[in-house]
Amino acid sequence: MMLAPGQSRDHLRRRRLLALGAAVLVAGAAAVYGIGRVERNVPEAACAQALDLAHRVAPLARGEVAAFAVADKPLSVPDLAFRDASADERHLSQWRGRTVLLNLWATWCIPCRKEMPALNALEQQLGGERFEVVAVNIDTRNPDKPREWLATAGVDRLAYYADPTARIFQDLKIIGRAIGMPTTLLIDPAGCEIGTMAGPAEWAAPDGMRLVTAALGK
DSSP: OOOOTTOOHHHHHHHHHHHHHHHHHHHHHHHHHHHHHHHHHHHHHHTHHHHHHHHHHGGGOOGGGTTOEEOSSOOBOOOOEEEETTSOEEEGGGGTTSEEEEEEEOTTOHHHHHHHHHHHHHHHHHOSSSEEEEEEEOOOSOTHHHHHHHHHHTOOSSOOEEOTTOHHHHHHHHTTOOSSSSEEEEEOTTSBEEEEEESOOOTTSHHHHHHHHHHTTO
């Protein structure tokens, strides 16, 4: 490169270094943007099937399950933590490969108590290798009370899960999926939301059975 009148070689060298630095910054920004774009697309790609399924079961959200709100955008449900009957920590990701009806309930919640027999019956009829009702109790006092109530109510088909810290409710509230009690999410085998129910439902009634059966692809 020829020097312009009055231009020193040091000045030219500084210009080249500045140009090189700007190019590196642009390339770095492009790389970061590209990575961010890929990360943002991961949930969308992983949950595309769940979203398609949600659209297919939408016409079945009627009658006893009319309040079931099907997913309208991809959502990978957080890897929620809770305890099993032996007080061992469990994570929602341990159910990958199975469709899950995740339900949060408490003994102080009257609608929850009314709903539990229906969830018990749903598990009895459809529970197995492909599907489970995962009902998580969030009582924060007297850890024996939920088990005693379940035994008294004859709810004997559901495995016992609990989160005495109620953190699971807060985790779902953060993503807008816990408004009140009971809260229920239907989750596909990849851990993606199919739909959400705010409030109780007669899950074992024909309307509920048809919706869940359709979600299982039966």
